[in-house]
Amino acid sequence: MTTIRVALGARSYDVVIEAGLLGRAGEHLAPLVGKRCVPIVADANVAVHLETLRESLDAAGIASKPIVIPAGERSKSWATLETLTDRLLELGVERGDHVVALGGGVIGDLVGFATAILKRGCGFVQIPTTLLAQVDSSVGGKTGINARAGKNLIGAFHQPRAVLIDPSVLDTLPLRQLRAGYAEVVKYGLIDDADFFAWCEANGVALLAGDGAAREYAIAHAVAAKARIVGEDEFETTGKRALLNLGHTFGHALEAEAGFSDRLLHGEAVAAGCALAFGYSAAHGLCTAEDAVRVSAHWQKVGLPDSLSAAGIDAPAERLVDHMRHDKKASGGQIPFLLARGIGQTYLDKQVSLDDVAAFLALQPR
Numbered sequence: 001m002t003t004i005r006v007a008l009g010a011r012s013y014d015v016v017i018e019a020g021l022l023g024r025a026g027e028h029l030a031p032l033v034g035k036r037c038v039p040i041v042a043d044a045n046v047a048v049h050l051e052t053l054r055e056s057l058d059a060a061g062i063a064s065k066p067i068v069i070p071a072g073e074r075s076k077s078w079a080t081l082e083t084l085t086d087r088l089l090e091l092g093v094e095r096g097d098h099v100v101a102l103g104g105g106v107i108g109d110l111v112g113f114a115t116a117i118l119k120r121g122c123g124f125v126q127i128p129t130t131l132l133a134q135v136d137s138s139v140g141g142k143t144g145i146n147a148r149a150g151k152n153l154i155g156a157f158h159q160p161r162a163v164l165i166d167p168s169v170l171d172t173l174p175l176r177q178l179r180a181g182y183a184e185v186v187k188y189g190l191i192d193d194a195d196f197f198a199w200c201e202a203n204g205v206a207l208l209a210g211d212g213a214a215r216e217y218a219i220a221h222a223v224a225a226k227a228r229i230v231g232e233d234e235f236e237t238t239g240k241r242a243l244l245n246l247g248h249t250f251g252h253a254l255e256a257e258a259g260f261s262d263r264l265l266h267g268e269a270v271a272a273g274c275a276l277a278f279g280y281s282a283a284h285g286l287c288t289a290e291d292a293v294r295v296s297a298h299w300q301k302v303g304l305p306d307s308l309s310a311a312g313i314d315a316p317a318e319r320l321v322d323h324m325r326h327d328k329k330a331s332g333g334q335i336p337f338l339l340a341r342g343i344g345q346t347y348l349d350k351q352v353s354l355d356d357v358a359a360f361l362a363l364q365p366r
């Protein structure tokens with residue numbers, strides 16, 4: 001068992017990682033929830049894991065109530081948020097209670113936001129069931145839903161009280177989803193850890209093929225990196241946490257263009273976005289062309305998109321740039337971009353001109 005502390009003063013919590021943990025979740029949750037009934041929010045694709053979790057709570061003498069919402073990105077919406085908060089109110093959830101988010105990043109972001117605003121703040125616990133949620137979204141307290149204008153534009157910082165990660169639940173995750181989550185794993189290497197990127201180059205294929213040791217190593221490494229960065233800049237004010245947004249300004253524009261649908265998953269958009277960020281950096285002499293090629297080559301090797309065309313996006317450059325204007329990092333109309341001086345040397349550049357980004361995007365093959 002690996003335990004990683006997310007150190008945030010009064011909001012600190014542990015992330016526990018262990019194969020088979022779901023079946024022992026009751027023991028871990030008992031000290032938090034006491035004898036209160038636990039609402040568990042999940043989608044239909046994790047029904048088998050919901051059953052294991054409920055049995056484990058039952059064995060610990062804890063009652064639970066499942067709330068099942070539709071799977072997919074479109075559930076990060078006002079409509080689903082309203083249904084969910086109404087249901088939680090019907091169940092009589094109190095501020096001191098803990099709602100469990102059992103699922104991927106969609107469930108985690110939605111439940112996190114619902115509990116941030118329900119009665120002005122209730123407790124929640126993340127039990128992530130996708131690779132993406134295990135290495136990224138379950139940790140750090142970014143919660144929210146999408147707006148018509150773009151991705152994650154409505155939300156709050158609201159930290160979970162605990163995160164329980166059972167890597168063995170990934171056995172039921174479709175390969176496409178595993179790959180998409182892997183993009184956020186590699187992101188940590190690209191940001192500030194060239195050795196970890198090299199580890200991904202050597203072990204990514206095995207990880208995706210089901211190598212349990214590689215999977216567990218990557219999850220623990222990623223969570224430790226995220227805990228460190230979030231611990232330094234919880235509310236994304238100093239620029240440190242913004243590094244976790246590598247590939248996301250491009251990526252969110254691609255997701256918006258795909259209509260937040262299964263046409264392009266978040267992790268796929270992030271992979272293409274990282275390739276574009278490195279491509280842009282190389283085109284401006286910030287990093288070498290070899291670095292950009294290395295990023296693209298890795299995405300190709302593991303079957304992730306490394307370009308607009310590979311992501312299936314043929315939108316004109318101006319429309320992509322229009323999506324970017326809603327970026328939450330914008331300040332005074334200027335959008336900072338995560339660029340790279342090399343692999344593991346990402347930095348926030350506040351001087352990038354959107355005209356220049358549009359010119360770069362216009363040159364990308366459609």
Ligand SMILES: NC(=O)c1ccc[n+]([C@@H]2O[C@H](COP(=O)([O-])OP(=O)(O)OC[C@H]3O[C@@H](n4cnc5c(N)ncnc54)[C@H](O)[C@@H]3O)[C@@H](O)[C@H]2O)c1
Nearest residue numbers: 045071072104105106129130132136137142169172173266
């Ligand atoms: N809050 C953050 O810091 C943060 C970080 C990264 C991504 N995100 C958000 O996370 C979302 C993407 O999350 P995701 O990739 O987990 O997508 P997701 O939650 O839609 O899950 C992907 C699919 O896998 C299914 N599924 C989940 N676990 C499964 C399992 N064990 N077995 C079989 N099927 C399973 C789901 O039902 C869904 O169909 C995006 O909205 C993204 O913006 C948030």
Ligand SMILES: O=C(O)C(=O)C[C@@H](O)[C@H](O)[C@H](O)COP(=O)(O)O
Nearest residue numbers: 136140142151152241244245248328
């Ligand atoms: O935790 C963070 O900080 C991140 O940026 C992690 C990202 O992978 C994640 O997709 C996040 O939701 C993006 O946040 P946003 O504020 O750019 O929408």
Ligand SMILES: [Zn+2]
Nearest residue numbers: 184248266270
């Ligand atoms: Zn992301």
